[in-house]
Structures are given as C-alpha cells and as structure tokens.
Amino acid sequence: MTKETFLHEKHVNLGAKMVDFAGWHMPVQYTSIIEEHKTVREKVGLFDVSHMGEVFVSGKDAMEFLNKIVPQDISKLNYEKAVYCQLPNKNGGLIDDLIIYKLGILEYLVICNASRIDEDLNWMVRNSKSFDVKIDNRSHEFSLLAIQGPFADKLMRKMGLNTQQDSFTIKPAKIAGVKVLASRTGYTGEDGYEILVENKHSEYLWDKILEDGQEFGIKPIGLGARDTLRLEAALHLYGNDLDENTTPIEAGLSWSIPKDKVADYNGKEVIMDQIKNGTAKKLVGLKMLDKSIARHEYEVYKDGEKIGIITSGGPSPILGANIALAYVKNDKEICTGSIVQVMIREKLHDAEIVKRPFVEKRNKIKL
Amino acid sequence: MSITEKILCSKSHEFLLDNGDNTFTIGLTDYAVEQLGDIVFLELPEVDTKYKKGETFATIESVKAASEIYMPISGKIIEINEEAVDSPEILNEDSYEKGWLVKIEATGDAANEQNDLLEYEDYKEELE
Numbered sequence A: 001m002t003k004e005t006f007l008h009e010k011h012v013n014l015g016a017k018m019v020d021f022a023g024w025h026m027p028v029q030y031t032s033i034i035e036e037h038k039t040v041r042e043k044v045g046l047f048d049v050s051h052m053g054e055v056f057v058s059g060k061d062a063m064e065f066l067n068k069i070v071p072q073d074i075s076k077l078n079y080e081k082a083v084y085c086q087l088p089n090k091n092g093g094l095i096d097d098l099i100i101y102k103l104g105i106l107e108y109l110v111i112c113n114a115s116r117i118d119e120d121l122n123w124m125v126r127n128s129k130s131f132d133v134k135i136d137n138r139s140h141e142f143s144l145l146a147i148q149g150p151f152a153d154k155l156m157r158k159m160g161l162n163t164q165q166d167s168f169t170i171k172p173a174k175i176a177g178v179k180v181l182a183s184r185t186g187y188t189g190e191d192g193y194e195i196l197v198e199n200k201h202s203e204y205l206w207d208k209i210l211e212d213g214q215e216f217g218i219k220p221i222g223l224g225a226r227d228t229l230r231l232e233a234a235l236h237l238y239g240n241d242l243d244e245n246t247t248p249i250e251a252g253l254s255w256s257i258p259k260d261k262v263a264d265y266n267g268k269e270v271i272m273d274q275i276k277n278g279t280a281k282k283l284v285g286l287k288m289l290d291k292s293i294a295r296h297e298y299e300v301y302k303d304g305e306k307i308g309i310i311t312s313g314g315p316s317p318i319l320g321a322n323i324a325l326a327y328v329k330n331d332k333e334i335c336t337g338s339i340v341q342v343m344i345r346e347k348l349h350d351a352e353i354v355k356r357p358f359v360e361k362r363n364k365i366k367l
Numbered sequence B: 001m002s003i004t005e006k007i008l009c010s011k012s013h014e015f016l017l018d019n020g021d022n023t024f025t026i027g028l029t030d031y032a033v034e035q036l037g038d039i040v041f042l043e044l045p046e047v048d049t050k051y052k053k054g055e056t057f058a059t060i061e062s063v064k065a066a067s068e069i070y071m072p073i074s075g076k077i078i079e080i081n082e083e084a085v086d087s088p089e090i091l092n093e094d095s096y097e098k099g100w101l102v103k104i105e106a107t108g109d110a111a112n113e114q115n116d117l118l119e120y121e122d123y124k125e126e127l128e
Helices: A008-013 A033-042 A062-069 A114-127 A152-158 A199-212 A223-232 A268-277 B030-036 B082-086 B120-127
Strands: A017-021 A024-029 A045-048 A053-058 A082-088 A094-104 A107-112 A134-137 A142-148 A170-175 A178-183 A192-198 A281-288 A299-302 A305-316 A321-329 A339-344 A347-354 B007-009 B014-020 B023-028 B039-043 B056-062 B066-070 B075-080 B102-106
Touching: A008 A024, A008 A199, A024 A033, A024 A223, A033 A045, A033 A223, A045 A199, A053 A062, A053 A114, A062 A107, A062 A114, A094 A114, A094 A178, A107 A114, A114 A134, A142 A152, A142 A199, A152 A192, A152 A199, A178 A199, A192 A199, A223 A305, A223 A321, A281 A305, A281 A339, A299 A321, A321 A339, A321 A347, B007 B120, B030 B120, B039 B082
Parallel strands: none
Antiparallel strands: A017 A024, A045 A142, A053 A107, A053 A134, A082 A094, A094 A107, A142 A192, A170 A178, A178 A192, A281 A321, A281 A347, A299 A305, A299 A339, A305 A321, A339 A347, B007 B014, B014 B023, B023 B102, B039 B056, B056 B066, B075 B102
C-alpha cells in the first residue's frame, strides 16, 4: 500500500507529477525540475518532506543510548541544537544517516530517511536493551515542510518567526499562528528551515506559506529538484551514496566524527582505525567533460583500469555541466584535478575529479 | 491537417511520419516528452546506420534518468536533427516539427511493419 502525506491532495491539485518514492506517493515535479531547482537557488521553495521519519527518544538514559548508536558525541549536544549523525552497524557500515535534535534535558528527536525507518527502529530497539529509554516513532503524527532558499529567513520572519535562529538549531515557534518546531536545517545547500507541524495544521500552513511567499517568488518544489539540489551541494543520499557496506570515513564524512569521543559506539573500532590508517575506497566529485551524464552504478576507469563506481549523477542546473559522486580507489594519484573516464553505454567519457560541494552556499549564515 | 492526424505512434511512444518516397520522420510523442520532463541530453545515431524494427537507435536523458528510443519500423538513417542534439530542450517545446529525431529510408516491409502502430487518437486512448 502506497502511503500519502496529509498534503497529497494539495500536490495533485497543483498539477504535480506524482511518483512512488520509498513507499510514498510523492510529487517529483510541479512544473520543471530545472525551473524548481533555480527557484530554490535564487528565491525560495516549499517542499513537502512529510515522508521522513520522526522518532522521539526520551528517558533517563536517552543521551547514553544515542551516544551508543552514533559516532557523534551526543553528550556535547546542547539544548535546542541539532547535529548531523550516522547510524553505523558493528562493522561501521551505515544503516542510515540522521539528524538528532536535543529538545529537552532527557528528550531528543531523530529525523530519519523514509526508506530506512523500519531498519532504524529495529536497530534502535535491539540496541536499547540495557538502557532506560523510550523510543517513540511518531512519524504518522507530523508533517514536515522545508522552506529553502535565500529568502527563506525573510519569509519565516514575515510569518511570525521572531527569534534569531542559527544554523542547526531547533526552537518551538508560531508560524502564521500555528505552533511548530522550527529547525534551521535543510538538504539543498541553501539557507532554510524545516518546519515540523501537527498533521491537522499542515494543509493550512502549506497554503499560507505559498500565499505569504508570493512576494519572494515562492514555488512548490518536488523531489526531482530536491535530488539535483542535494547533488550540487554534494549531500549524500542514502541508498545511492551510503549503504550498509560503506563507512562514514569512506563516504567523506570524517569531518562529522569527533576524534576524542570517550564513549564506545557501534563500529567505533573500524571507524577509528580508518581515520588513522585510511580506507580502500573514497568518495569523490566528478564533473563530466562532455555532454554525457554519469548515473548510479556506471563504472569509473583510469588508464584502462576500473577504479570505481558512480553512486549519484545528473545535471547541475547552476553549473550548466553534468556532475556525479563516485567511490574510487583511495590512491594519491587519483585526486582533485585527475582525469578519469566513466563508462556510459559501452563508451568511455572523460570526467575531472573536482572539489565538493560542486556549488558553494552563497548565503552563508552564522554557525 | 495537424501533425497528430498524420502520424502513427508506437506503444513505446515513438511517432512515425510518412514523408512519401519510402522515407519517414521518427521522434517522440508529446506524451513521452511530458512524462520525461526537462530533457537534457540526446544521443542520435550516425547517418547510414541501419536498424531493424524494435532496435534501440537513440538515447534520451531527462534530469532524472536515461531512456532508450526504439525504431518503429526497419530503416536506414538518412538525416539526424543536429539542432535537437545541440539543444535537446527544444523537444520540451515541440517534439514533432522542431524536436523530431531522425529521418529514415525504410529497409523492410514498411507497410506490414506499421500494423502494430496506432493512430494518435487511439494511442491517446490507450494511455487513459
């Protein structure tokens, strides 16, 4: 049974093209992926991401429990702050990537990928045996709206957000009179907010944001542009760029992992070893040197030897070039500036290894 | 007579336009293009290449994915639409007169091979 968000009818009425994604019937585009992409980079866009999972973790051992299941140091996470995390198995392979928010002294919110919610919950429950903790999947109670783009903050302020909110913070707020949790996070490489709202208010809020956002040129944005936006920002997509056989170090996520965390956590031995001794494969960014497009699972070659595989690829509307993420052999000869080849329909096409992200955030805000 | 009254369509969404003299124009239907969304890449074969009915002769890519395009009848490529290769987005505007893909000379029993193609109205009805 395909699930529908509380905004399903809104999408259909807006003429969206609907597709199945992770068991949900979701809008992939309303008008054009490229147009929607540019709207988010230049103005502001509204996304329905209610398919994502919201798991509340509370109880006496909530912090210790979370500290056991992620490499990040939850003991250092302050009230109303958020941290990007991974959920490794015992071998360091990733079950999911997450954002964890501290909502109260003994209460945390975990946002997970829609496609991984069942695996995440199983894993959490299995790991919770020796902890006094309550794991409460409340995904069905909430809608999640993302407002992303250079005018996102102006729009949220116009709609009633009245406290200065830094990147990676979450606060209770009132938007258009509706009680929400406002988080200054996103998945586009732009400034923006993700608004957690009770389902019963989601339709009202959706309409009101589109109405109040008119003066900023707001448009509804589908999952198609969400994917091209995150790719330009070189943000990982679980299932493409991350999986249970890939560690966060291989995935280029070392920056997110504290080297001095005292507490033990799943996969710590492998992860710390890889930080010290390196990995066999590494994630790199590619820019195609012709008009061809590298896609998921295409092979990567250098000097006739297979060196890796594409995990995500597509056009970058901002660069006007085609870009990709790939895992390649971790060799110092294979680095930024190297020319490699991607096998596309039995022909090799040149690509250059380039720095990630492909498109820099232009609207940097204070961290 | 509008273009859609002159074409035949395949179930895999190619159109075939009879130009007389045993030559035909092949492209994608407006429905196919609308389903694909923004078209960003097009790969067409070289002139003089021969294909049988049902063989892949071209590849089209939207933002999200690559799709193959099949020959609605057997033929030899006699002309390709260079403008569509350079600016594949023209297919989104008009896939018939501006965004056609190739012209062919039929090499098989063209009349017989068109038996499983549909008139535009019937093709549209099948989609519903």
